[in-house]
Amino acid sequence: MTFPDKQTVLDYIRDNPTATTKQAIAKGLKVKGEERATLRAILRELEADGALERTGKRAWSQADRPPPTGIVEFTRIDKNGDLIGKSIGDNGPFGPDIIYAGPSGKPRGKTKAPGVGDRALCKINEHDGEWRARAITVMEKRISDRLVGLYSTTARGGRVNPSSRKDRREFVIQEADTKGAKDGDLVIAEPKPQGRRHHGPALGEITEIIGHITDPRSASLLALHAHDIPTEFPEAALAQARDPKPAPAEREDLTQIALITIDPADARDHDDAVFAEKLDDGWRVIVAIADVAAYVTEGSPLDKEALKRGNSTYFPDRVIPMLPFELSADECSLKEGELRRTLAVEMIFGPDGHKRSHRFIRGMMKSAAKLSYEEAQAAIDGKPGGKAGEMLDTVLRPLWDAYHALAKARDKRGPLDLDLPERRIRFKEDGEIDGIYTKERLEAHRLIEEFMIQANVAAAETLERQKSPLIYRVHDTPTDAKIAAFADFLQTLELKWNVGERPQTHKFNKLLSELNGTEFDQMVTQMILRTQAQAVYAPENLGHFGLNLERYAHFTSPIRRYADLIVHRALIASLKLGPDGLSKEAASQLEQTAQHISDTERRSMAAEREATDRYLALFLKDQVGAEFEGRITGVTGSGLFVALAGTGADGFIPISTISDDYWVQDEAAMALYARGSGKTYSLGQIVRVKLKEVTPLQGGLLLEMLSEPQPAPEGRKQHRREMDIGNVPRRKGGPPRSGKPRFNKKTLPKTKGKGKSKGPRR
Known part of the structure; x- marks a missing residue:
């Protein structure tokens, strides 16, 4: 043959x-x-x-198809409440998302279902276009099955409803297990051991009362405890922070250089300062960073706690720092006019903005001024005042002129340019919400960002040249599967994308530029964002696709990121700048460290997002029945996700409530269409909606669609007719899908009278 x-x-x-x-x-x-x-x-x-993925020593599977039996690692719970994982091969996770569908066969004894972070041997199959896994054996168990939620009293004790809409459990609390909890308390409950003959709701016991639902800041409290983010520092770490003893090191005098800090107006700590001056043929730029490594020495109580936290966590109303404020906001903060230790990088750029050389300096400095972004920008824009006015010609203009040169090189490099508005929540003094605003994007922000990027690149280049181990910040190229899905989506808009070519940032930017201001602008922006891999930390260099850089490491924020502290220590060791560098033992553990701090970063992001969702729900809870303009940001078989204009709050429209039509999901087009007419709701579409229900505890918004669907795009009509052949509808609203978000009135605080809650607006 x-x-x-x-x-x-x-x-x-x-x-x-x-x-x-x-x-x-x-x-x-x-x-x-x-x-x-x-x-x-x-x-x-x-x-x-990339067409096949190795699943064993001599075994393969299609890269987009998991094996019929294999290891699944469950990593998250999606917006529908389903536990989601990926198949695991020799090279790590691969293939499509897999939904946990229960145990394989009859459960035995006290076997528990897998949770986030678990791996299980599963039988895997495809059902109605979705991959589902049934667990044969759970290989790793969750650390805790605890439930964070709202306690409500009953005749014989009480119940705990989950604070997360991703968690479907509910505990019944017997009177002896309430630990004094009262109606409306926010609690932590653990499952209570119960016999095999127990039937009915799961029993639980309260282990901790963390606050009350009426506390204006309860949203952050819930997120903190749900994600196990440490809030208290061990006494040994606090003692070290209160009496800082820096490691000895020879230092260069930088006190005569006019380094200044430019930060948000409400910043409590200042970990970077900048300076620029014109040369005969280019620019000299200095980025000075707080020398945190001198105070947080390897293996010390502060170091152990910083590694445990991995990073600072930023909630709308508070910061949970990686290091105690006694250190981060004092001795390691580059305060104006005060002598501070620094690890700085001096960089020489040509007139075209390309870096010619750089060197790292361990020195002493005094910040010449503490400016906010707004003060610095106002001075440059012709409205100087205070310190910014005094330094306009001598300090600020050279910084801006140097930035404009660097911006030329940046534009030529072509990093991914996604215009994503950032919304902030403003609070009153009593902790209640004052309003929602969109953070203004100033050139001063871009200046500091570009200087920090250049310093980070210089750190990675130096450590590579020194053949030193380091932790990179990597952002991998979009996978072939994601690019193929993106190309399929563009095809529904009659736009072309060459699947065979290697993804490049300038091609994404060109597409965005061509669509700027059109009806497809925002939906394509959202799809490009979905196409991207998640940036992580790794000891191996995969490059940074989004910034279009071959090598990149985090160096500029050692106060709030442990990765930067590792890079500082590696520079100190490889350049022989002191005795407090990276040890061989720590270097040998970089793979585990990188994985850990990537995990803590994801943990913080999830907690921050949950807290923000709750605050937005609190802000909107008195507006049930009001109409809003919004944009469709998600399309699933269960319904539509819509971001409301102004606040950016995300709400959900169940598919069964849209209309009497039979709605079908078109995954390639990221749309729902009505069988027969082909009328469509698509990703990025602007719609009018009504707020039907709010669950502040869970941060959920239930919406009603008011806008009519759009006509089906011409290029999709025939395709959809083919999809509908033989596809018999099973119910109004399309085929059923388990796990749509719950909006449970039991989770709301009890109020007197009828109608919506009359509780305080938060």
């Missing part, structure tokens, strides 16, 4: 998903003798091409 080509091998694996090993594939294709070596070579080529 003629040996099959790559496509034949792929087709066979697709049609025979249980044939995953080389032996099974060879047997199925009747490959014998010397042809086995050729098959082995083809399998390796397909793996290198």
